[in-house]
Structure formats: C-alpha cells, structure tokens
Amino acid sequence: MKLYSILIIAFSGVLLMSCNNGQLKKQIHESETSDLIRINQAGYYPSLGKRFTVADDRATTFMLVNKDGKVVFKGDLSEEQLWDPSGETLRKGDFSSFSKEGTYFIHVPGSGNSYPF
Numbered sequence: 001m002k003l004y005s006i007l008i009i010a011f012s013g014v015l016l017m018s019c020n021n022g023q024l025k026k027q028i029h030e031s032e033t034s035d036l037i038r039i040n041q042a043g044y045y046p047s048l049g050k051r052f053t054v055a056d057d058r059a060t061t062f063m064l065v066n067k068d069g070k071v072v073f074k075g076d077l078s079e080e081q082l083w084d085p086s087g088e089t090l091r092k093g094d095f096s097s098f099s100k101e102g103t104y105f106i107h108v109p110g111s112g113n114s115y116p117f
Helices: 002-030
Strands: 051-054 061-066 071-076 081-083 088-094 104-108
Touching: none
Parallel strands: none
Antiparallel strands: 051 088, 061 071, 061 104, 081 088
16 A cells, blocks of 8 residues: 555656646747847857856846747846846856757746747
8 A cells, every 4th residue: 555655656756747848838838929039140169168148137037948949948047237238137047068069048037939040
C-alpha cells in the first residue's frame, strides 16, 4: 500500500508539471512580437556575450525559447535603469552562458516575444 501511495503522489506531480508546461507554452505561443525587447538582430556568436534590453519596468524574468517553442534557458532581468537619451526605463538580460547554435527568441512574461534571431 505504501508503494501505491508513493506512485500516486509521483504521478500527480508529473501531471501537475505537464499542465504548467502546457500553460507556459500556450502563453508563449499566444504572445505577440514586442518592440519593447531589443536584441542583436544579426544574432549572437555562441562563444561570446549574449545580452538584450527590455523597456518594461515591471518585467523581472525572461526565457530563451527555441523554434519548436521549448524553453531552453531562464534568467532574471537586471534592476531597472533609466537610459537618459530616450528617457526609457530599461532592464538588461544576459544569456551568455547558453552556447547552442540555433534559431531562438526571447520571451518576457507580460511584455511579449522578441523577433527571432
């Protein structure tokens, strides 16, 4: 009976995680491309720094998403900083530790998706 209870708990956890992943995929897929997310439009070299900015003072996290819609990297955005030339409040994101080549986009919850790179 104890093994049965453990299996039920484990299965419930897997089911809950898959529901959350499904909701996240739906949120990402339904998000529009946003000009608030500023990336290197030419792309990034795998072994060099990979940074971007977001003109959104509410955002705190970001995700790197591959062309199949799978989240391959998650990160925190910096504290907000005022950029004097534009008067915008910006946050910086950094995914320099990610080095796999491919086609990706940045998803910032509440802000949308970057253009693909």
